[in-house]
Amino acid sequence: MAGTKRLPRAVREQQMLDAAVEEFSDTGYSDTSMDAIAARAEISKPMLYLYYGSKDELFMACVDRERGRFMDAMSAGFDPALRQRDQARIVIREFLRYVYENAKSWRVLYRVASSTSDFTEVVTRARSQITEMITELIRRGTTVDGISDTDFELTAVALVGAAEAVADRISEGDISLDAATDVLLGIVWRALTGVGHLEEA
Template identity: 55%
Template sequence: MAGGTKRLPRAVREQQMLDAAVEIFSRNGFHDASMDAIAAEAKISKPMLYLYYGSKDELFAACINREGLRFLEAITPAGDPKLTPREQVRVALVSFLHFVDENRRSWQVLYRQAIAQQRFVAQVASARERMIEMTAKLLENSTKNPDPGTNFSIMAVALIGAGEAVADRLVEGEIGAEEAADLLETLAWRGLAGKKRD
């Protein structure tokens, strides 16, 4: 074990453990990740890991919570009041996709591991719902003279669903962040500009 680990401040130790857990969960998957491997990755003893997180489920839930908050923080620049609403949507898309590109392990834990575990569905859904609400507001504010019947919440669900699928391809190296942002932005505005049925 690394010397001096016990002298680290609590917040630093927790971050160290969560960083290690994200690495191991993303690499091995939830079921094959062991507390032994996570402790070794964090360079701490397994008893210390259990002292902070009483079980693998508790540790995984803490990872979901932290990574979900990091994703939300990544798109906060989109809330800059100096930007036009349409610029805010663009900034949100670019910020989200660049964050995924730079934090692929985080995305794998949230998108691939967490959504596959039934006991964490509610936690993931809560973080996703916050993103849907934020996206719906951005779409509504950036649409001039919207049709009174436009359901921005459902449009946000569709855009986020598309964004998740595209982000997964980004992680696989099939598309770059800027190209992905262009694609999603075009998708959003074409959908909003759709003609009414006769």
């Protein structure tokens, strides 16, 4: 542990956050201790408190970082220039790929933060951002008149809920990435066809 004292602050912070995400994912918020996080990060507990003054502060830092990474992954896959079905597949694939490659990050966001009352607001904001992206995807691919903004939004809310449920199964290793992508794309496309006349597949 002595040699780690020379690590730059930014590197040290990421090391602590990595350890905290692992611990929170494995044991939940209430059952995770700062002692356990410090041990996993191979640092002293006083040093952990020096960087993050409380467990609440550390957990919020974890949620903020993981939410940012998740939104970056989703935004990178969103390209309004693509046909609607191609865009839907890419968005779904990037969403599920992120969960597949970052299962513990997903558990912290979807399970731990969502079930901890002090942190639900940040999860709600992230879900709202995704819902807005999906709403826009639906709106630009629908050419029939008479479809209201509420129709678009409620369809997007339903699709995001389905995506979260499928993603949770991926995070547990219950379904493969390819199978989950196909299943979710089928759900999404059936929902989209119910909103109005869509562009040709």
